[in-house]
Amino acid sequence: MTRKKNHYMVRLLSVLMCILVTPAGANEQVALGKSGYPVPRFVSLAKDTVNVRTGPDRQYPIKWVFKKKGLPVKVIAEYGEWRKFVDSEGATGWVWGALVSSRRTALVLDQNLALYEKANRDSDVSVVAEGGVIGELLECRKDWCRLDIQGFRGWAHRKSIWGTLEGEELD
Structure with a gap:
């Protein structure tokens, strides 16, 4: 294989690796x-x-x-x-x-963050968490993540917490 073809093969493999290990919808480049x-x-x-x-x-x-x-x-x-x-x-x-x-955990960024029973603001509030509280990250879908904070569970908007990659989905 010529040097030029070898260079392109390495580059192609690098691109494929990034595609294979990037979480669906994620905007950040992920590599192993x-x-x-x-x-x-x-x-x-x-x-x-x-x-x-x-x-x-x-x-x-x-x-x-x-x-x-x-x-x-x-x-x-x-x-x-x-x-x-x-x-x-x-x-x-x-x-x-x-x-x-x-x-996986998440840090509450907002003061008095409402966690909802469902992944939308129209549902009932299940608990209100103070800023700086850490909860276990249970799942994430699109813009919402479900947390467990000392036994209280609810959905928070992703922008109100720290602990997930942009676009990352967790089950």
């Missing part, structure tokens, strides 16, 4: 990281205390410490066992992979 999981993706903090470092190794200094188990963060890069993420405020840092969980 070294872990075999898509990047970007959402995970949650697995421990009560998580050191966030400036680089992907324990030799790098700690930037800050999270003290909120279950907080959703968006993995944007991987290096070995380390995950680079961005949080809901746009801060980035590196954490050791064992300190994150694949458990």
Whole structure:
């Protein structure tokens, strides 16, 4: 195979990989990281205390410490066992992979967010959640996601929470 054809084959395979691993309707480019999981993706903090470092190794200094188990963060890069993420405020840092969980959670962004019984604002309100509360992400369809917040379940508009990729659908 000539060099030019080889270049086009590699490029074609790259494009096909992006298509195969992109969630339906998602607008973000998704690729497989070294872990075999898509990047970007959402995970949650697995421990009560998580050191966030400036680089992907324990030799790098700690930037800050999270003290909120279950907080959703968006993995944007991987290096070995380390995950680079961005949080809901746009801060980035590196954490050791064992300190994150694949458990999906969402952070309530709005103050006094109404969660509805159905995925529309015309249905009854099942619970009102305060800003900063974390709930388990149960499912997402189009613009709505269903959460479980300490046993109370309801639907929230996707723009009112942090923890899902744009257009991502979850069952």
